[in-house]
Amino acid sequence: MTDSHSRRLIVDGAPQPFAEGDSILSALLRAGIQPTSGGALCAAGDCANCLVSVDGIAYVRACQTQARAGLRVERAHADGYPPLPVTERHGPEIHARHLHCDVVVVSQGEAGKAAAEAAHADGNRVIVLDAAGGQEVIGVYPGPLVVARTDAGMLNVHVKRELVVATGAAEIQPVAPGSELSSIFTARAAALMHSAGVALGRVAAIGAAPDGMPCEHVEGQLLRFEDNGRGHVAAIITRDAQGNERRTPCDSVSVGFGLSPRNGLARMAAQVPGLTVRTIGDAAREPDIPPCPLAGIVCGCSGVSVDDLQSVWERGFRELELVKRSTLAGTGTCQGAACIPHIRSFLQNRGGVLQQPFTARPVARQLTMGEVSAGSHHTATPRSALDAEHRALGAYVTRVGGWYRPWNYGNVEAEYWAVREAVSIGDVSTLGKMQISGPDALEALERLYPTKVSTIKTGRSRYVLLLDERGYVLDDGLISKDSDTRYTLTFTSGGATTAELWVRDWVESWGLDVRLLNQTMSLGAINVTGPLATTLLKRLGFDQLLAFMEHREAVIAGVRCKVYRLSFTGEVSYELHHPAEHSVALWRALMRAGADLGIKPHGIEALLKLRLEKGHIIVGQDSDFDSTPRRLNHEWAVKLDKPYFVGKQALLRTNKLPLDKMLVGLEMDGPAPLEGSVVYRGESSDMADYAGYVTSSSFSPLLRKTIMLAWVKLFDGAAPERVSVNGRIAKRVQTPFYDPEAARARA
Amino acid sequence: MRAHKLTPTRFPGTRIVATPAALDGARWPAGAIVLRTARDEAFVLADVAAGAVDDPHAIVVADAGYAGVWLTTDEAQAYLERYCEWEPPSMRPAFAQGMVGGLATKLWFERDRVLIMTPATVSGDLQERLSAGVTERAA
Numbered sequence: 112m113t114d115s116h117s118r119r120l121i122v123d124g125a126p127q128p129f130a131e132g133d134s135i136l137s138a139l140l141r142a143g144i145q146p147t148s149g150g151a152l153c154a155a156g157d158c159a160n161c162l163v164s165v166d167g168i169a170y171v172r173a174c175q176t177q178a179r180a181g182l183r184v185e186r187a188h189a190d191g192y193p194p195l196p197v198t199e200r201h202g203p204e205i206h207a208r209h210l211h212c213d214v215v216v217v218s219q220g221e222a223g224k225a226a227a228e229a230a231h232a233d234g235n236r237v238i239v240l241d242a243a244g245g246q247e248v249i250g251v252y253p254g255p256l257v258v259a260r261t262d263a264g265m266l267n268v269h270v271k272r273e274l275v276v277a278t279g280a281a282e283i284q285p286v287a288p289g290s291e292l293s294s295i296f297t298a299r300a301a302a303l304m305h306s307a308g309v310a311l312g313r314v315a316a317i318g319a320a321p322d323g324m325p326c327e328h329v330e331g332q333l334l335r336f337e338d339n340g341r342g343h344v345a346a347i348i349t350r351d352a353q354g355n356e357r358r359t360p361c362d363s364v365s366v367g368f369g370l371s372p373r374n375g376l377a378r379m380a381a382q383v384p385g386l387t388v389r390t391i392g393d394a395a396r397e398p399d400i401p402p403c404p405l406a407g408i409v410c411g412c413s414g415v416s417v418d419d420l421q422s423v424w425e426r427g428f429r430e431l432e433l434v435k436r437s438t439l440a441g442t443g444t445c446q447g448a449a450c451i452p453h454i455r456s457f458l459q460n461r462g463g464v465l466q467q468p469f470t471a472r473p474v475a476r477q478l479t480m481g482e483v484s485a486g487s488h489h490t491a492t493p494r495s496a497l498d499a500e501h502r503a504l505g506a507y508v509t510r511v512g513g514w515y516r517p518w519n520y521g522n523v524e525a526e527y528w529a530v531r532e533a534v535s536i537g538d539v540s541t542l543g544k545m546q547i548s549g550p551d552a553l554e555a556l557e558r559l560y561p562t563k564v565s566t567i568k569t570g571r572s573r574y575v576l577l578l579d580e581r582g583y584v585l586d587d588g589l590i591s592k593d594s595d596t597r598y599t600l601t602f603t604s605g606g607a608t609t610a611e612l613w614v615r616d617w618v619e620s621w622g623l624d625v626r627l628l629n630q631t632m633s634l635g636a637i638n639v640t641g642p643l644a645t646t647l648l649k650r651l652g653f654d655q656l657l658a659f660m661e662h663r664e665a666v667i668a669g670v671r672c673k674v675y676r677l678s679f680t681g682e683v684s685y686e687l688h689h690p691a692e693h694s695v696a697l698w699r700a701l702m703r704a705g706a707d708l709g710i711k712p713h714g715i716e717a718l719l720k721l722r723l724e725k726g727h728i729i730v731g732q733d734s735d736f737d738s739t740p741r742r743l744n745h746e747w748a749v750k751l752d753k754p755y756f757v758g759k760q761a762l763l764r765t766n767k768l769p770l771d772k773m774l775v776g777l778e779m780d781g782p783a784p785l786e787g788s789v790v791y792r793g794e795s796s797d798m799a800d801y802a803g804y805v806t807s808s809s810f811s812p813l814l815r816k817t818i819m820l821a822w823v824k825l826f827d828g829a830a831p832e833r834v835s836v837n838g839r840i841a842k843r844v845q846t847p848f849y850d851p852e853a854a855r856a857r858a
Numbered sequence: 859m860r861a862h863k864l865t866p867t868r869f870p871g872t873r874i875v876a877t878p879a880a881l882d883g884a885r886w887p888a889g890a891i892v893l894r895t896a897r898d899e900a901f902v903l904a905d906v907a908a909g910a911v912d913d914p915h916a917i918v919v920a921d922a923g924y925a926g927v928w929l930t931t932d933e934a935q936a937y938l939e940r941y942c943e944w945e946p947p948s949m950r951p952a953f954a955q956g957m958v959g960g961l962a963t964k965l966w967f968e969r970d971r972v973l974i975m976t977p978a979t980v981s982g983d984l985q986e987r988l989s990a991g992v993t994e995r996a997a
């Protein structure tokens with residue numbers, strides 16, 4: 112294998128050799144291949160005329176990408192917009208890296224190097240980002256944050272003080288009929304290609320001549336480029352001072368129309384608060400303003416011509432920002448690098464004023480989705496300490512209420528009947544758990560909750576609603592009194608975080624002397640429920656008789672627990688709160704001890720059936736953002752004769768208004784409709800008779816019918832007795848559907 | 859850097875919520891690592907008696923709700939460069955906390971090592987990130 116054979120690019124499917132040091136652009140031109148359908152080449156990353164796809168990544172600037180053996184290069188053929196990959200790609204994950212410094216210097220030309228050295232000498236931590244060194248800055252964001260693309264991934268530089276932009280100046284592109292032909296170069300690009308050994312043929316140079324290469328210098332005003340019939344330039348047509356046209360035949364054209372500062376990043380950064388922006392070197396130079404373009408394409412990225420500019424000018428779009436928005440000039444791949452000088456010249460010619468360049472916004476370069484998402488992470492969903500245990504038992508685990516939880520263990524009916532007829536355990540570690548202690552603990556709770564907390568006795572618990580200032584239900588849970596100055600609060604799994612912030616905010620606002628400790632992540636909780644629950648706990652050493660809503664500390668199966676007697680399922684239930692590191696041991700001990708009692712674990716799916724039979728609401732599912740206790744039929748949980756609680760004023764006011772909707776119980780024969788199904792009054796299915804929607808729905812194994820909770824509107828002050836859901840009749844019934852006297856739960 | 863798997867384990871300790879003054883004047887066990895997580899809260903990586911803080915209403919509870927690993931300085935730097943958007947403290951020892959790679963994280967910096975902890979409920983996610991940010995990088 113020869114050396115040249117080992118250094119080949121694959122261009123449009125065919126191998127092409129390249130030379131040491133070649134960019135993809137010089138390799139293509141050396142092989143006589145134009146990177147795109149045409150347009151002047153700058154070879155400096157400023158324009159969008161050498162875009163190619165490399166290894167499936169579109170919008171890659173051929174001039175800025177080193178040629179490497181085996182790279183697959185596909186050329187763009189349509190208007191400078193390369194085809195996006197149509198196949199699904201699974202490239203390697205793009206990583207992000209975070210660095211911190213005082214000063215960022217973009218580019219390390221002479222000016223950049225000097226600025227970096229000076230900043231370093233002043234004791235600053237300096238980071239230099241240079242596209243030539245592989246760090247291409249793509250945006251400056253509030254933070255302040257400078258983001259660069261590198262071969263190793265995205266680099267996020269958090270800069271404290273100053274951004275120094277030393278990015279030099281771009282060469283001005285030609286605008287004239289035929290400027291979209293190939294073999295047109297800016298002067299520096301022509302010199303670069305020549306020095307790289309690319310054969311340019313006869314070169315006609317207009318404006319400043321390229322350094323160090325032979326060319327025929329052409330005087331006069333550029334009129335147009337002539338096509339050789341194959342999309343290549345064949346001649347340049349100019350007009351001299353006397354008005355005579357001159358045709359200069361050539362193979363390539365070099366255009367030296369001056370320089371425009373590369374200050375896009377500086378314009379972008381100027382909008383970032385807290386960041387000093389300094390532009391130095393050629394990036395700070397005054398721009399050369401080219402002659403007003405007469406004809407041709409001004410913005411190659413968006414295909415905007417001089418005629419288009421004239422058209423919007425005549426329609427009154429005369430500010431540079433408006434011209435950009437109305438024509439899309441400057442919004443394409445090169446973000447205005449090529450067109451801004453010409454549009455400014457055009458507007459100066461028409462309006463007499465040289466306008467400032469338009470606002471620059473991130474990103475300055477096209478990014479892949481992988482690059483955009485680099486460093487993004489989902490906020491993790493927590494798992495209880497029993498997660499692996501559930502999976503080992505065959506549970507289908509899914510996200511419920513902000514946690515991974517067991518939905519079922521494969522047989523929902525069996526789980527249900529274990530609760531109703533024997534004993535079952537469920538993982539309720541996800542409940543919010545908070546301790547509150549201090550001389551003002553009672554006062555804080557009296558203000559926060561609509562119940563009379565002072566009447567809760569030590570060792571007892573009470574179901575409570577948590578209301579917002581508008582009297583809407585924010586969450587529900589328990590208050591358990593541990594002593595005169597110490598209580599434990601529980602919240603719903605999904606509402607715990609909000610509830611904690613709510614409690615902390617109010618306590619802080621009131622300036623009360625309390626201590627708060629959130630133990631949600633530290634404590635596990637297992638619900639032991641069913642008519643044989645007490646029997647099971649006795650076997651594990653808990654032989655104390657707890658009254659309904661009583662709690663006590665105990666050691667069960669060697670694990671110190673706080674045992675709460677309560678019920679969400681409608682059966683005798685004990686919640687065992689314990690250090691989460693002992694959850695697995697406790698769970699296994701319960702399963703072992705209950706084996707001959709028919710114990711089964713139950714998942715959320717069974718729990719939802721069980722609690723629905725009891726008519727227990729789930730805040731967030733059965734409640735809405737405007738659910739008052741009255742609408743939820745939970746007025747019994749509110750004591751309006753208390754002097755104060757959050758939401759009291761709103762309830763006093765809204766209670767004077769006629770009730771307009773409420774949560775009701777419904778039952779029907781047949782299978783359960785989907786939750787969210789529309790409820791109509793009577794037997795109608797006409798939107799004029801829209802009454803509400805179903806919030807919870809399940810077929811009750813015990814009652815042998817479908818039971819539902821639903822929001823319904825009141826008609827003439829009353830909820831309809833008969834409604835239709837999915838074309839089937841349902842009737843309104845009182846809740847609970849099951850054991851309304853709560854005899855089983857209190858047994 | 860090490861190439862073997864980094865597995866977070868629970869770090870048992872004591873959580874204390876008390877008045878800031880009581881925490882400031884607390885008598886912690888000798889040599890214990892004390893993480894002052896808030897003005898009125900500390901997590902001590904040791905057993906702490908209830909009487910250690912002079913606040914009759916203090917909440918003092920044993921707690922093993924955090925899981926984490928000790929990393930070398932280089933490992934920690936690699937991990938934080940990849941996942942941490944905020945600047946870690948440069949002094950030693952130092953405590954810092956915040957979101958790191960989408961996880962609520964507590965960091966304890968010593969001269970030659972760094973303790974990185976998250977709630978044990980997301981320790982699987984921590985392990986995943988450690989694997990990508992430290993172990994795979996070393997391999």
